Amino acid sequence: MTAAIEVSDLRKRYGDVQALDGASLTVPEGSFFGLLGPNGAGKTTFINILVGLVRKSGGEARVFGHDVETDYQEARDAIGLAPQEFNVDRFFPIKEVLEHKAGYHGIPADEARERADDVLRRVGIYEKRNTRFDWLSGGMKRRFVLARALITEPDLLILDEPTAGVDVQLRRDLWNLITELNDNGTTILLTTHYIEEAERLCDEVAILDSGSVVEVASPEDLMDRGVDKITISFRE
Numbered sequence: 001m002t003a004a005i006e007v008s009d010l011r012k013r014y015g016d017v018q019a020l021d022g023a024s025l026t027v028p029e030g031s032f033f034g035l036l037g038p039n040g041a042g043k044t045t046f047i048n049i050l051v052g053l054v055r056k057s058g059g060e061a062r063v064f065g066h067d068v069e070t071d072y073q074e075a076r077d078a079i080g081l082a083p084q085e086f087n088v089d090r091f092f093p094i095k096e097v098l099e100h101k102a103g104y105h106g107i108p109a110d111e112a113r114e115r116a117d118d119v120l121r122r123v124g125i126y127e128k129r130n131t132r133f134d135w136l137s138g139g140m141k142r143r144f145v146l147a148r149a150l151i152t153e154p155d156l157l158i159l160d161e162p163t164a165g166v167d168v169q170l171r172r173d174l175w176n177l178i179t180e181l182n183d184n185g186t187t188i189l190l191t192t193h194y195i196e197e198a199e200r201l202c203d204e205v206a207i208l209d210s211g212s213v214v215e216v217a218s219p220e221d222l223m224d225r226g227v228d229k230i231t232i233s234f235r236e
């Protein structure tokens with residue numbers, strides 16, 4: 001079976017900073033996979049290379065077998081990304097933003113409208129469909145960013161710290177929604193600082209530290225060994 005993500009010896013240098021230093025990782029298709037690590041470990045850089053926002057300095061990165069640089073479009077089309085920092089068109093009603101994105105990916109207008117309604121309902125902000133992004137609350141913005149990631153019905157959903165600083169209700173809603181997506185076959189890659197979140201959701205987790213993958217294990221195994229306290233929280 002083709003892996004959803006296959007990365008080997010991935011390297012990225014920004015000036016003097018070695019953000020990724022030979023990271024290797026395989027994320028099986030259909031899995032719910034956690035990527036953990038302290039601040040500055042390289043998690044966002046890893047994701048940004050997969051989606052083509054950052055060019056790698058060395059190594060290999062494939063998404064469903066497509067090289068993220070030479071087969072950029074195929075790799076990118078398979079991914080829905082809910083990033084940590086949002087960069088959303090602020091001046092249009094959010095439903096239109098979703099329809100534009102669907103159109104950009106070649107989805108016909110009628111279908112784009114249906115999909116936009118559907119994803120807005122699923123994330124619980126359908127009643128805000130004619131509101132512009134700027135005017136949403138912080139929690140609604142998070143919900144919208146997830147809707148935007150889902151509009152293309154991606155095979156791989158990447159969530160960069162989706163529950164950082166959100167209230168209990170939203171956290172529960174997000175957990176339910178992404179668990180349901182995973183049950184229906186979507187591969188999930190989630191970065192988080194919360195081992196409890198990984199334990200609740202993930203089949204397997206990798207720990208990234210100083211740009212390398214230092215552990216791949218089940219979250220329960222990590223907790224039993226106390227690895228969370230030693231490694232993940234080390235530099236927080």
Ligand code: ATP
Nearest residue numbers: 014017018019037038039040041042043044045046
């Ligand atoms: P966090 O948990 O704090 O979000 P992270 O694991 O996502 O951290 P990255 O954001 O990938 O880590 O950062 C890895 C390292 O690369 C850090 O030292 C960071 O300062 C550096 N870095 C990231 N982006 C850039 C950039 N555009 N230019 C220079 N250095 C960068």
